[in-house]
Amino acid sequence: MDYAKLLDEVVVISKSAGQAILDVYQDDNFGVRVKSDDSPLTEADLASHNVIESALKKLTPEIPVLSEESTDISFAERQKWERFWLVDPLDGTKEFIARNDDFTTNIALVENGRSVLSVIYVPVFDVFYMAAKGLGAYKIEQGEKQRIQVRTVPLVNDEKHYTIVASRRHGLDKVEALCQKLPHYDLSSRGSSLKMCMVAEGLADCYPRLAPTSEWDTAAAHCIVEEAGGQLVRTDFEELRYNTKESLLNPHFLVLGDGNEDWRSLLSL
Known part of the structure; x- marks a missing residue:
């Protein structure tokens, strides 16, 4: 699998999902409801989920998608998967509702229980974090891509x-x-x-x-x-x-x- 090419495709998908989120964020009504676990759900969660799920199924029809908004797939079925997409369409829904801008879209490719490729997008600031196994981690901000790394504790x-x-x-x-x-x-x-x-x-x-x-x-x-x-x-x-x-x-x-x-x-x- 060409991780570098796949990363570029997932960045495009994340951008589209982020725009769907911002379309709701700019509205006065988020359509907030409460899920069975008492966590909030908004129209932005669903809009982002629909964009990501549809795009991933088109990009890699052979790879199943597990999203926070589609968790009714049984473990009996999931445990057969060696590779799948694991998605949080809107991470930080409470932050979204509070309008403090600290929310993201999270897309990861999991292989044999390990995360091997991922993109996190911050819609309000148009910032991407991305990585793939063996390729390093990067941040894209204001159109500039730079490698990122942890620091030594000062x-x-x-x-x-x-x-x-x-x-x-x-x-x-x-x-x-x-x-x-x-x-x-x-x-x-x-x-x-x-x-x-x-x-x-x-x-x-x-x-x-x-x-x-x-x-x-x-x-x-x-x-x-x-x-x-x-x-x-x-x-x-x-x-x-x-x-x-x-x-x-x-x-x-x-x-x-x-x-x-x-x-x-x-x-x-």
Whole structure:
């Protein structure tokens, strides 16, 4: 499979889905409803889903698509898939409703439980994050494409000073309690998969996620983080895998930049 060519195609699809989201974002009525798990759903979620699903099925008709808005596919069927698209049409729906611009479209190609190609698009800012196995991770901003990578944790008075990013809506108290074990840190919050992208491009050193997420929340960023030189691991430091169980919920996890020994120590305290 030509990952480079496929990435270019998925960027175009993400752009179209982002425009569908912005068309709703500019309206006064988002058509908000509540799903069975009490999470919100808007017309933008559905519009983006329809664009992405249709385009992916046309691009790669042989590869099934699993989207947050089409999760009625049984595990008995899913476990037969060696390769599939894993999609979050609108990651950060609550941020979308709050009109704070921190929302994305997430598209990942999963092969044998691992994310191997992905594009994250930030519609409001027209920014792309993208990666594929063996090709590196990149950011496209204002039409310019540049390679991104995690950073080495900076030192302050010969001690590491961590920049931690967390969800503004989920598990922040647990993250703050964990961070207080560090000698020096700054803590900020962002919405959607942008937290993981911040680690990938060296703007943050760690994103601890100590609250529920689903597999479509992490798959796209997972490939980007790894190709940027970082890690996305469970809190026991085992690899996070996809479509290996009936539930599509993730365990708690860490997104790490350069090194992880400090976090092993912290989590064992």
